[in-house]
Amino acid sequence: xxxxxxxxxxxxxxxxxxxxxxxxxxxxxxxxxxxxxxxxxxxxxxxxxxxxxxxxxxxxxxxxxxxxxxxxxxxxxxxx
Amino acid sequence: xxxxxxxxxxxxxxxxxxxxxxxxxxxxxxxxxxxxxxxxxxxxxxxxxxxxxxxxxxxxxxxxxxxxxxxxxxxxxxxxxxxxxxxxxxxxxxxxxxxxxxxxxxxxxxxxxxxxxxxxxxxxxxxxxxxxxxxxxxxxxxxxxxxxxxxxxxxxxxxxxxxxxxxxxxxxxxxxxxxxxxxxxxxxxxxxxxxxxxxxxxxxxxxxxxxxxxxxxxxxxxxxxxxxxxxxxxxxxxxxxxxxxxxxxxxxxxxxxxxxxxxxxxxxxxxxxxxxxxxxxxxxxxxxxxxxxxxxxxxxxxxxxxxxxxxxxxxxxxxxxxxxxxxxxxxxxxxxxxxxxxxxxxxxxxxxxxxxxxxxxxxxxxxxxxxxxxxxxxxxxxxxxxxxxxxxxxxxxxxxxxxxxxxxxxxxxxxxxxxxxxxxxxxxxxxxxxxxxxxxxxxxxxxxxxxxxxxxxxxxx
Numbered sequence: 001x002x003x004x005x006x007x008x009x010x011x012x013x014x015x016x017x018x019x020x021x022x023x024x025x026x027x028x029x030x031x032x033x034x035x036x037x038x039x040x041x042x043x044x045x046x047x048x049x050x051x052x053x054x055x056x057x058x059x060x061x062x063x064x065x066x067x068x069x070x071x072x073x074x075x076x077x078x079x080x
Numbered sequence: 081x082x083x084x085x086x087x088x089x090x091x092x093x094x095x096x097x098x099x100x101x102x103x104x105x106x107x108x109x110x111x112x113x114x115x116x117x118x119x120x121x122x123x124x125x126x127x128x129x130x131x132x133x134x135x136x137x138x139x140x141x142x143x144x145x146x147x148x149x150x151x152x153x154x155x156x157x158x159x160x161x162x163x164x165x166x167x168x169x170x171x172x173x174x175x176x177x178x179x180x181x182x183x184x185x186x187x188x189x190x191x192x193x194x195x196x197x198x199x200x201x202x203x204x205x206x207x208x209x210x211x212x213x214x215x216x217x218x219x220x221x222x223x224x225x226x227x228x229x230x231x232x233x234x235x236x237x238x239x240x241x242x243x244x245x246x247x248x249x250x251x252x253x254x255x256x257x258x259x260x261x262x263x264x265x266x267x268x269x270x271x272x273x274x275x276x277x278x279x280x281x282x283x284x285x286x287x288x289x290x291x292x293x294x295x296x297x298x299x300x301x302x303x304x305x306x307x308x309x310x311x312x313x314x315x316x317x318x319x320x321x322x323x324x325x326x327x328x329x330x331x332x333x334x335x336x337x338x339x340x341x342x343x344x345x346x347x348x349x350x351x352x353x354x355x356x357x358x359x360x361x362x363x364x365x366x367x368x369x370x371x372x373x374x375x376x377x378x379x380x381x382x383x384x385x386x387x388x389x390x391x392x393x394x395x396x397x398x399x400x401x402x403x404x405x406x407x408x409x410x411x412x413x414x415x416x417x418x419x420x421x422x423x424x425x426x427x428x429x430x431x432x433x434x435x436x437x438x439x440x441x442x443x444x445x446x447x448x449x450x451x452x453x454x455x456x457x458x459x460x461x462x463x464x465x466x467x468x469x470x471x472x473x474x475x476x477x478x479x480x481x482x483x484x485x486x487x488x489x490x491x492x493x494x495x496x497x498x499x500x501x502x503x504x505x506x507x508x509x510x511x512x513x514x515x516x517x518x519x520x521x522x523x524x525x526x527x528x529x530x531x532x533x534x535x536x537x538x539x540x541x
Contacts, residue, residue, distance in 0.1 A: 011433055012461040013136065021271075044422065044431035044465040068116070068135050068462065 004054040005074045012043035016065040031057045032078050056080040083107055083158045083398040087151040090162030093452045093468055095122035098160045101390035110154040114140035116460040121452045135462045141165045144172050148179050158182035167373040168195055184397040185350045186372050194370040198241045198279050204367040207341040212366040214281035222262050232282045240269035241277035251283060286518045287357040290324045292339035293381045295392055296348035297402040303336040304381050305411050311522045320417045322380035325477050326515055335365050351393050383415035383473040414480040415473040421465040424497035433461040434496035442490030446473040446483055481507055505530055
């Protein structure tokens with residue numbers, strides 16, 4: 001089993017869900033397919049979707065909801 | 081009481097602007113900042129700086145308690161809110177006053193009254209100012225909305241009573257549209273603004289956005305003429321001019337007088353802006369809303385009138401009567417402001433935070449650059465993308481456009497993408513040069529003209 005990283009392409013604020021009322025795009029332990037949206041990054045008051053560029057199982061988030069992230073920072077890991 | 085010290089409850093270029101005005105008046109400056117803004121220019125320029133919290137605006141610049149605590153601890157006389165953040169929050173204005181300090185702006189009650197778009201519309205009607213055809217106040221039911229539309233026709237805007245700054249607006253073209261969108265708009269407004277109240281306004285298809293700068297001391301109100309801000313993208317102004325060059329003199333006079341009437345009706349105190357739509361074909365203007373703050377585009381008014389609006393805000397808030405008489409306010413020449421944003425026009429205006437490598441600022445007669453940039457500064461991703469405003473004045477509009485082009489060519493920012501390229505294309509456009517544009521011009525122009533320019537450049541490269 002190898003661990004694959006999903007990184008944020010942009011700096012900003014990370015969100016797990018599209019709004020406070022909706023469930024998270026992915027919960028810890030979910031399976032992820034390449035292209036799946038796993039979160040949003042708020043950059044200068046605009047929202048960009050973060051899509052996974054890898055497929056894998058058992059996603060684990062390394063960044064909390066509403067936490068600041070840097071460009072290139074690892075947001076989550078999946079197992080393959 | 082004359083203000084001797086001020087806390088600047090904002091960031092970016094407007095914080096720098098406020099500090100410069102305060103310094104010119106000999107006022108001690110205290111700058112608040114979030115953990116992401118410790119390096120910002122306003123922190124470097126202020127006499128003192130206070131960290132008020134983490135980067136997220138609601139934990140720092142929108143945190144009323146933290147801002148008030150910082151102001152009390154610094155022992156300042158007054159708080160200047162700038163624009164955005166807490167600038168139009170009546171409860172914040174009240175909290176500043178309750179803590180024994182001066183809020184540089186109108187009273188909390190005036191902010192709440194004019195901030196409620198429906199109440200503001202009633203004030204305008206009461207002052208004899210024409211409003212956009214639509215509902216008289218709030219519309220509670222779909223049936224009531226249908227009745228309004230039977231009189232005025234489509235297209236119609238559904239607006240949130242508590243909205244503003246272009247947020248909370250939907251356009252409907254048919255009854256089916258209305259039936260679908262009305263309940264959604266109400267739910268959305270309730271979620272976004274804590275108030276599901278809606279009102280209706282007819283869409284004026286080819287409208288210009290014209291606004292009048294006012295100054296009031298609670299008794300007297302004067303206007304400082306108007307600005308034309310029709311070049312907008314996603315309802316955000318991109319390029320502003322003063323005066324509105326194609327406005328006939330008799331209409332200008334009525335427009336400015338109506339803004340003064342609205343402000344007098346609420347005994348307005350401070351600097352404010354009364355916004356209108358101007359229907360060029362009909363020669364008619366309609367009140368939209370009042371902004372109870374200093375606006376981003378205030379420098380174009382300063383450049384043509386010679387009035388320092390931010391300094392006037394300090395004087396009025398300190399208790400002085402207006403020192404400028406209406407007959408002393410004169411328009412001299414023409415001014416244009418370009419908003420320089422950290423966005424990449426070649427990539428759909430993708431936000432582009434990052435580090436400034438080099439910065440060259442044009443200088444010369446009639447050229448002003450209001451900014452928070454310096455070489456080596458890292459623009460954080462947590463706030464809006466405005467980096468600075470290039471403002472140019474000349475004796476005529478044509479001379480102003482020529483001077484603007486030279487100034488834009490002399491403004492060089494490296495390290496991140498900016499909208500300078502957009503403005504260079506706009507200043508060369510025939511429609512822009514003729515002044516032939518309206519509020520929906522820019523978005524269409526970006527599709528037809530600008531994307532072609534960008535594509536051509538890519539091919540050449």
